[in-house]
Amino acid sequence: MLFEYVLRLGDSPLVLAQQLGGLIAQAPTMEEDVALANVSLDLLGQARALLSFAGELEGRGRDENDLAYFRESHAFHNLLLVEQPNGDFAQTQLRQFLYDAFAIELWTQLQRSSDATLAAVAGKAVKETAYHVRRSADWVIRLGDGTEESARRLHAALANLWMFTGELFLTDAVDDAMAEQGVAPLASRLEPAWRTRVESVFTDARLDVPETAWPQRGGKLGRHTEHLGHLLAEMQVLPRTHPGARW
Amino acid sequence: MNGSPLWEVFVRSRNGLAHSHVGSLHAPDATMALHNARDVYTRRGEGTSIWVVRSSDIHASNPDEKDALFEPALDKAFRQATYFELPDEVKNL
Numbered sequence: 001m002l003f004e005y006v007l008r009l010g011d012s013p014l015v016l017a018q019q020l021g022g023l024i025a026q027a028p029t030m031e032e033d034v035a036l037a038n039v040s041l042d043l044l045g046q047a048r049a050l051l052s053f054a055g056e057l058e059g060r061g062r063d064e065n066d067l068a069y070f071r072e073s074h075a076f077h078n079l080l081l082v083e084q085p086n087g088d089f090a091q092t093q094l095r096q097f098l099y100d101a102f103a104i105e106l107w108t109q110l111q112r113s114s115d116a117t118l119a120a121v122a123g124k125a126v127k128e129t130a131y132h133v134r135r136s137a138d139w140v141i142r143l144g145d146g147t148e149e150s151a152r153r154l155h156a157a158l159a160n161l162w163m164f165t166g167e168l169f170l171t172d173a174v175d176d177a178m179a180e181q182g183v184a185p186l187a188s189r190l191e192p193a194w195r196t197r198v199e200s201v202f203t204d205a206r207l208d209v210p211e212t213a214w215p216q217r218g219g220k221l222g223r224h225t226e227h228l229g230h231l232l233a234e235m236q237v238l239p240r241t242h243p244g245a246r247w
Numbered sequence: 248m249n250g251s252p253l254w255e256v257f258v259r260s261r262n263g264l265a266h267s268h269v270g271s272l273h274a275p276d277a278t279m280a281l282h283n284a285r286d287v288y289t290r291r292g293e294g295t296s297i298w299v300v301r302s303s304d305i306h307a308s309n310p311d312e313k314d315a316l317f318e319p320a321l322d323k324a325f326r327q328a329t330y331f332e333l334p335d336e337v338k339n340l
Contacts, residue, residue, distance in 0.1 A: 031272050035286040135282055142279075 002115070003057040004077065005178050007067070008220050009118075010050030011078035014068060015228070016099060017043035018235045019086055028089060035135065039096070042128040049121045069239040073228045080219035081164040083228040090153035093139040095161055100133035101197045102168045102190065109185035118183065137201045144205025151206065158207060166215020168194070253302040254280040256287075258294040266298050274299075 020040035027033035051064040082099055086092045107129055110122035143150040169191040171179075178184040195209075202209055218224065238245065251273050257266035269288045274280035280299040289297065308316060324330045 029273065031274065031283040031287055034290070035283065038286050038290065131285075138278065138282065 001174055001177050002183065003054055004174050005184060006050055006054040006057060006118070008077040008174070010047045010054060010067075011076050012082050012099070013043040013103075014047035014051065015076070015078040015231065016082040016096075017041070017047060018231055019082065020092075020096075022234075023086060023092065036092075039132050039135070042125075042132065046121065046125050046128070049124075053117050053121070065239065069236045073224050073232050074222040076224065076228060076232070077220050077222060078224075078228075079164070080167055080216055080225055081161065083219070083225060083231060084161060084164060085227055087157060087160065088153055090143050090150065091157035091160060093136050093143065094154060094157040096132065097136035097140045097201065098161060098165055098198070100129060100136050101194050101201075104129045104133050104197075105190040105193045106185070106187075109190070113184060114182035133197075137197075140201055140207075141204045144202075144207050154205065154207065158210065162210045163214070163216045166212060167217045167219060170215070170217055170220070172220070251275040254284070254299045255302050255305060256280075256284040257298040257300070258284075258288055259296040260293055261295055266296065269293075271302060 017040045020036050020043070023036050024033060024040075027036055047068070048064050051067045055062045055064060055067055079099070081095060084091075084095055086095075104126065107122045107126040111119055111126060113119040113122065140154065143154045145151075169188045171187050175184070175187055179186040199209055216225075252275075253271055254274055254277075255271050256269050258269045259266045272280065272283050272287055274283050277299060281297055284297050284299055288294070320326070
């Protein structure tokens with residue numbers, strides 16, 4: 001069960017890293033390009049540590065590369081939020097903020113995990129994420145409180161993404177077991193702190209927190225939106241075409 | 248951000264005492280200039296502190312006055328520590 005939980009933890013940063021990597025050389029400015037790449041590489045580092053650990057736990061000889069490149073989309077356990085398309089810059093930054101605001105609470109709590117490896121990964125990730133959330137929150141405020149056009153785009157992004165935030169806090173038998181063993185916090189317990197941060201940033205960004213519509217769910221169980229398949233096809237094509245290829 | 252102002256970036260390195268100029272970048276305000284400076288200029292663990300200054304706030308000496316400003320110092324070798332012979336008795340200076 002720990003194997004499955006660690007996969008869930010590792011797949012979200014992996015998918016988000018791949019999304020941001022797709023923006024390299026396409027960001028609006030050179031400075032932003034470098035910044036997005038930095039965030040992407042932080043997330044990739046988190047994913048690598050977690051997937052390597054998952055491979056050890058599974059004990060069937062799969063390493064981080066096997067898990068990243070040779071699983072089908074239904075075997076991915078990432079949150080639906082992170083597989084939503086980059087869209088425009090407003091959607092990219094809002095998706096990042098909604099995830100970062102969740103991740104900062106998660107890593108903070110996981111530092112106290114009864115599992116030493118997870119606690120160590122969390123200790124590194126919490127510093128990286130503290131910077132990510134500062135940046136993405138800053139952009140959300142700038143776009144929301146910026147020009148008519150930037151606000152319009154941010155509102156559109158919120159309409160696209162909000163339905164995927166409910167899944168962040170849904171729990172099932174795996175989460176319950178991890179909480180009982182002191183391995184991980186119960187995701188539902190992270191919601192109040194997440195909501196406080198989101199509301200505070202949204203106030204500055206002149207955004208209203210939408211009514212909670214029926215939340216989309218399923219990512220953690222391997223049921224994904226159509227976007228993940230396309231993303232994986234691009235991410236996995238090289239190792240699948242040339243297995244064992246090296247630089 | 249192409250229309251946004253230019254900022255000069257100064258980074259204090261791990262062991263350095265003073266902030267040194269490392270380059271410049273564009274940003275609409277100081278907060279974002281600091282964010283961008285962190286991402287562009289400290290990616291390899293270069294720094295422990297960052298300053299950003301609007302380029303337009305820097306007043307520079309005129310290159311045409313280079314001779315008048317700096318040449319008089321060149322023939323005053325006694326202003327260099329190496330000009331003085333160190334007595335043998337002095338171990339550390």
